[in-house]
Amino acid sequence: MYFLDPNSYQFPDPRLANADDILAIGGDLSPKRLIHAYQHGIFPWFNEGDPIIWYSPAWRMVLDPRHYKPSKSLQQLIKKNHFHITYNQHFKEVITQCKTISRNDGLGTWITDDMLQSYLKLHQLGHAKSVEVWQENKLVGGLYGVDLGHIFCGESMFSHVSNASKIAFNWLNNYLITKKYDLLDCQVHNSHLESLGAYEIPREEFLHILHKKKN
Template sequence: MYFLSKELYFPPVDEASFEGVLAIGGDLSIDRLLLAYRNGIFPWFDEDDPILWWSPPERMVVVPSIYKVSKSMRNLLNQNKFSVTFNQNFREVILGCQQIERPGQNGTWLSDDFVASYTKLHEMGIAKSVEVWQNDELVGGLYGIDLGHIFCGESMFSKVPNASKIAFVTLIKYLKEHNYKLLDCQVHNDHLEKLGAIEISRETFMKVLKSEEINFSSSIQQHGR
């Protein structure tokens, strides 16, 4: 594992551990965060621990061009219980992700420094949010880093059932309409899988990141999905 200094540097992603940890330490400066995301790396760590930088061997993603909205989600969208906006209240969304209680977790990994850095990235037009409203109340949303052809999802929250799902599916629709190649969901979890996310290899993810053309149907088949 590589220990970061003040130098803005990350080792090649194929030097990550079996679990996907590439480096430890450093900071959450804007320049380091941008260097990380542009090279397929993201921070993920407990609040009281050193910063861990990840590039997992299996990347959880959504391919907007081939994504199919489930029948249950289509029914939910058609009920018009929620309204959705983009980039109207980034700070409240990231604070919602920080403060929401999650089963099996004590506290949050979104430190105040993390919130400050990503808020700055939002002010630069790089970090973006999706807000879900019900009766003029913010009840859910998500945020992430926009690389132009890949949207790197960071976290989402719901105060009422299905609000984050609405944000997720609405974002995918937007990404498809604007020809994004991937929604990066980072690491596997059962909730994302139920929403239709799949795993691809780190090698495939890095090719897309570097703007290489990928036949996703063929790639997914080869990956055993």
């Protein structure tokens, strides 16, 4: 287990994560450290009151936007035009809903108060972005993540009405295709993401895609 030097933003090689996919503990959630982490395939994930834990999964849940195919029922719902989508205009509201909404899938419960404030700073710096779904002028769904330019690292989503988060996910995929992104990074496996078409790839493959445009 590697304990981060509070005076340095460097991380160990992400391939050194242990069997539980934990790479390091400690440090802080400053924008500089967070961006450095995401650029190396590392992300924070911990509960309120616990030390900051940094992960580098051996198997990464991802989606190639070009291979995403919405279900027929979702396509029909989109055609009915019941929802209005905005992009990156109400980030604070989206991350707050992701943090506080009650649900059974476990997503969102890990967004601590400190993490919320840190991602608000990332948003202000242009690194964290959101998709908002509206119905009758009410925010009913959305998602947010960290934008690396060729990979969008999805963090969390929420839905107050049926399929609202899927509408946001579908819009984001279309946006990523238009902007020629390589991947939507979903980080770790869960059945909801799998139902939307996400799949797992080895860490090494993910890191190759992550770094190829830097060289």
